[in-house]
Amino acid sequence: LLGSFRERTDDARRAEDALLFIHDQKSAVRMQSVIDGLVSLTDSLDRYRLGLSASQIPASLDALRSAAREEYEHAAAGRSTVAELISQQRTRPAIASVDSALGASATTLRNSTRQRVADATNETLNAERLVAGALPIALLLALAIGIWLMRSISRPVYELERGMHAIAEGDLRYQLALAPNSATEFGRLAASYQKMASQLADLERLRAEFVGVASHELKTPINVIIGYLELLQEGIYGALTPKQKEILYTIGKQANGLTRLVKRLLDISRFEASGGKLEVRRVDLQRLLKTLESSFSVLAMQRDIAFSVEHGVGLPSKVYWDEDRINEVLGNLVSNAFKFTPRGGRVALSVAPVDGNVVITVADTGAGISSEQLPHIFDKFYQADNQAQAASKGTGLGLAIAKEIVDAHAGQTTVESVVGEGTTFVVTLPTDAPGVKRRPEPTPPEHAPEAEDGG
Ligand SMILES: Nc1ncnc2c1ncn2[C@@H]1O[C@H](COP(=O)(O)OP(=O)(O)OP(=O)(O)O)[C@@H](O)[C@H]1O
Ligand SMILES: [Mg+2]
Incomplete structure (x- = not known):
């Protein structure tokens, strides 16, 4: 705008020269149009509110308009001296004043622009300072929100996942570290989880009780059948033909198999129905091992198998276990070793203290188990495809019972095996198992482990 103003004042000077020296109609009109142009530019300039100096322009333009008109009249009338005088004293000073x-x-304008730039720079700096100050606060806030989200969402989800995993693994007594309540979604989920777990536990107990009752009820009729079979085989009810003897032998074998199954089912259901509770009491480790050794030594002789029991140095004389249940575990492991080891083989039981635990190893030189089947042998009713090498039939429950009992003692069971070379089971038991300690004094075990042969 200021640039075009300057052009117009230059135009005004040229128009004034034309007015003075040519002074025709055209130069008068041109001067008028230059002044009109300057007036309209002044109106535009007003809008910028540039203060006093701009407001002088209209007055100077008015003076210019009247001086130019008079100058032209005098010049046109041939009074060139007067016209020149007006030009010097009024017209040109008016243009100069504009x-x-x-x-x-x-x-x-320049000053105010400079001021505005300085203001804007200051404001930008202030804004930068504000942002620099606010950034750490925003980061801290984001961190706090992140931690809060993690605590209020990730942790309950993780806890629920652990609970579900525990239930899937069969641990129905797993307690969520998450309070059930009806106020929050996770509280309600926790409540549902607890309800589900307790219903499953009830069902599981009922199932174990049912198996227990059913197998108990089966015991008596099977014993009666076996009793009469024996009487028949002894010829008490008359002489038997060879065919009848053969049939009775088969019936006898099946009935014995049923007895074994019923005994195993009773063992497992009793333990499970009690919720896997142990009757922990002080156990004389040496005596327990002696009893075990003598129960299996007869079988070892009959089967021509070298059986050794090794007591490691530094074994604690007393441990706190459920003696009957541990007898069951060791009985099952040693029975298996004898069952799958051929004549002339070896079965070795060794017991040693390791890191405050008692480590029991049962190793044999028997049939072995293939690596694909090894992970399944602790499953109920699972039997590997080495049954042809077994000295007697089984039910596939012995190891499942053994593992449950060891787990209840907070112990571990592991196994290694090579087909055709042998199998080694390792049971690690804490010297002091968790559980209800009822009797501090050791009492003789309910029953020594049976050296099962079956046959
Ligand atoms: N010492 C071993 N040598 C070779 N195979 C074994 C040995 N111990 C266990 N097994 C394999 O694991 C399977 C499961 O053992 P488990 O003791 O649970 O059942 P079982 O001996 O067949 O029957 P049960 O013990 O109930 O009378 C066995 O059938 C056998 O295939
Ligand atoms: Mg077995």
Whole structure:
């Protein structure tokens, strides 16, 4: 705008020269149009509110308009001296006054622009400072929100996942570290989880009780059948034909198999129905091992198998276990070893203290188990495909019972095996098992482990 003002004042100077020296109609019109142009530019300039200096321009333009008109009249009338005088004293000073007002306006404009730039720079700096100060606060806030989210969402989800995993693994007594309540979604989920776990535990107990009752009820009729079979085989009810003897032998074998199954089912259901509770009491480890050794030594002789029991140095004389249940575990492991080891083989039981635990190893030189089947042998009713090498039939429950009992003692059971070379079971038991300690004094075990042969 200021640039075009300057052009117009230059135009005004040229128009004034034409007015003075040519003074025709055209030069008068041209001067008028230059002044009109300057007036309309002044209106535009007003809008910028440049203060006093700009407001002088209209007055100077008015003076210019009347001086130019008079100058033209005199010049046109041939009074060139008067016209020149007007030009020097009024017209040109008026143009110069417009110019100087413009110069002042330009300075004002430049100063105010400079001021605005400085203001804007200051504001930008302030904003930068504000952002720099706010950034750490925002980061801290984000961190706090992150931690809060983790605590309030991730942790309950993780806890629920652990609970579900525990239930899937069969641990129905797993307690969630998450309070059940009806106020939050996770509280309600925790409540549902607890309800589900307790219903499953009830079902599991009922199932174990049912198996227990059913197998108990089966015991009596099977014993009666076996009793009469024996009487028949002894010829008490008359002489038997060879065919009848053969049939009775088969019936006898099946009935014995049933007895074994019923005994195993009773063992497992009793333990499970009690919720896997142990009757932990002080156990004389040496005596327990002696009893075990003598129960199996007869079988070892009959089967021509070298059986050794090794007591490691530093074994604690007393441990706290459920003696009957541990007898069951060791009985099952040693029975298996004898069952799958051929004549002339070896079965070795060794017991040693390791890191405050008692480590029991049962190793044999028997049939072995293939690596694909090894992970399944602790499953109920699972039997590997080495049954042809077994000395007697089984039910596939012995190891499942053994593992449950060892787990209840907070112990571990592991196994290694090579087909055709042998199998080694390792049971690690803490010297002091968790459980209800009822009787501090050791009492003789309910029954020594049976050296099962079956046959
Ligand atoms: N010492 C071993 N040598 C070779 N195979 C073994 C040995 N111990 C266990 N097994 C394999 O693991 C399977 C499961 O053993 P488990 O003791 O549970 O059942 P079982 O001996 O067949 O029957 P039960 O013990 O109930 O009378 C066995 O059938 C056998 O295939
Ligand atoms: Mg067995």
